[in-house]
Amino acid sequence: MKGLIRLSYRKIIDASARKPWDKLVFDETYQELFMQAQLYNQERRYQTFQELLDNVPNASQLHYLTSRVAMGYLKQLNQVIPDIANASGLLCLPFTQFKFEILASHLQHQEAHRIAISFYSDPLTWIDTLNANLVIAYGDQRAAWQAGTEISTDLIALQPYLTLSSFQPISPAPLP
Amino acid sequence: MERKDFLKRSFSSLLGIAAIAPMITACGSDTDVSPTTSTDTGTSTSTGSTNGSSSSNCSVTPSETEGPFPTKVPANFVRSDIRDDRTGLAFAINITIKNTNNSCAALAGALVDIWHCDKDGNYSEYGGTNMQSINYSSVDFLRGRQTTDANGLVTFTSIFPGWYSGRAPHIHVHIYNSAGKSLLVTQIAFPYDVTNTVYTTAQAYGYTKGAQDTKNEKDNVFSDSVATELATVSGSITTGYTLTHTIVVSA
Numbered sequence: 001m002k003g004l005i006r007l008s009y010r011k012i013i014d015a016s017a018r019k020p021w022d023k024l025v026f027d028e029t030y031q032e033l034f035m036q037a038q039l040y041n042q043e044r045r046y047q048t049f050q051e052l053l054d055n056v057p058n059a060s061q062l063h064y065l066t067s068r069v070a071m072g073y074l075k076q077l078n079q080v081i082p083d084i085a086n087a088s089g090l091l092c093l094p095f096t097q098f099k100f101e102i103l104a105s106h107l108q109h110q111e112a113h114r115i116a117i118s119f120y121s122d123p124l125t126w127i128d129t130l131n132a133n134l135v136i137a138y139g140d141q142r143a144a145w146q147a148g149t150e151i152s153t154d155l156i157a158l159q160p161y162l163t164l165s166s167f168q169p170i171s172p173a174p175l176p
Numbered sequence: 177m178e179r180k181d182f183l184k185r186s187f188s189s190l191l192g193i194a195a196i197a198p199m200i201t202a203c204g205s206d207t208d209v210s211p212t213t214s215t216d217t218g219t220s221t222s223t224g225s226t227n228g229s230s231s232s233n234c235s236v237t238p239s240e241t242e243g244p245f246p247t248k249v250p251a252n253f254v255r256s257d258i259r260d261d262r263t264g265l266a267f268a269i270n271i272t273i274k275n276t277n278n279s280c281a282a283l284a285g286a287l288v289d290i291w292h293c294d295k296d297g298n299y300s301e302y303g304g305t306n307m308q309s310i311n312y313s314s315v316d317f318l319r320g321r322q323t324t325d326a327n328g329l330v331t332f333t334s335i336f337p338g339w340y341s342g343r344a345p346h347i348h349v350h351i352y353n354s355a356g357k358s359l360l361v362t363q364i365a366f367p368y369d370v371t372n373t374v375y376t377t378a379q380a381y382g383y384t385k386g387a388q389d390t391k392n393e394k395d396n397v398f399s400d401s402v403a404t405e406l407a408t409v410s411g412s413i414t415t416g417y418t419l420t421h422t423i424v425v426s427a
Contacts, residue, residue: 072252
């Protein structure tokens with residue numbers, strides 16, 4: 001038993017997107033960025049997202065203004081992190097928290113559009129590590145572990161873009 | 177199972193049915209291309225999978241690791257009622273868009289974004305690149321998008337905006353053509369007598385900051401041109417207010 005963790009999966013969506021959900025999010029966030037960016041670019045002086053950030057005060061609001069169109073699609077995921085399957089091949093990681101960023105874009109060229117959505121899992125109990133797999137239980141099972149109760153577990157393979165984003169020990173660290 | 181395989185398998189079986197049937201029809205007759213589904217009664221049935229109909233037709237349904245098939249959803253802000261959880265005096269906003277390039281005729285099919293602050297002078301600006309929750313339901317208050325009708329009109333249901341230091345009360349408006357190209361970014365100003373009445377006598381509705389600190393003629397946005405940006409606002413504290421305004425764009 002290691003402790004309570006959250007996993008985070010950073011999903012990059014760009015012009016190479018092939019899955020239907022990814023393509024919708026790619027297209028809709030590009031269209032919304034294109035529309036909203038005109039507010040910060042009324043003289044059409046800038047072409048790239050980075051130029052807007054570098055030159056226009058408050059252009060960083062475009063992250064927020066664009067993320068609003070992704071919300072409906074994020075809700076369609078039914079609070080399950082996409083792409084990351086357990087050892088049985090099923091999506092399994094519940095989430096409620098996410099972070100949306102525009103990584104790059106170009107107001108004339110959609111193929112330069114690139115966003116990242118970081119999904120943060122709800123708390124998981126990290127029991128052990130088997131080869132490149134985390135043995136986890138869903139939710140906070142620290143009390144059940146300490147009581148010696150049987151706990152349902154799952155195996156999640158370590159993989160690119162999946163990381164541990166927080167950790168709490170099984171019991172508070174002793175005071176020094 | 178990989179989604180690809182699942183899609184490939186289901187689509188090829190669908191195509192198998194859908195593509196072969198019309199080919200047979202086409203061979204029989206060049207003119208008869210009417211679909212086989214009858215719609216005379218107003219009801220139609222499209223037959224799906226027969227899997228599970230018998231013991232020899234009973235394979236395990238493939239798991240779908242993608243979750244539900246995504247559908248195109250309008251964003252939350254594409255709506256007429258933009259209040260979310262904000263409270264204040266009832267406020268109806270009617271904006272008509274006209275086109276100077278077409279003898280000032282109504283412009284239909286234009287997208288109109290509006291946003292304004294709440295009764296306390298705050299805008300919704302959640303998240304940014306910070307962590308957000310999928311469960312927040314009121315993160316986008318007092319922001320909305322509508323498409324103009326044949327009369328160039330869009331309507332919004334909102335609450336009477338408050339004010340914040342250094343600006344006269346206002347509504348932001350961004351108008352786009354149907355392709356999303358910006359036509360105009362502007363702001364709508366309020367008649368002072370109305371805002372002063374609200375801010376000094378509608379405490380019961382939560383307008384507790386008192387009189388605005390900036391009048392239109394001192395406002396750095398409106399001081400040069402308020403004549404064309406000043407809305408007509410009618411109503412009362414008890415009934416709420418209605419704003420009516422026309423914006424002319426070059427489309």
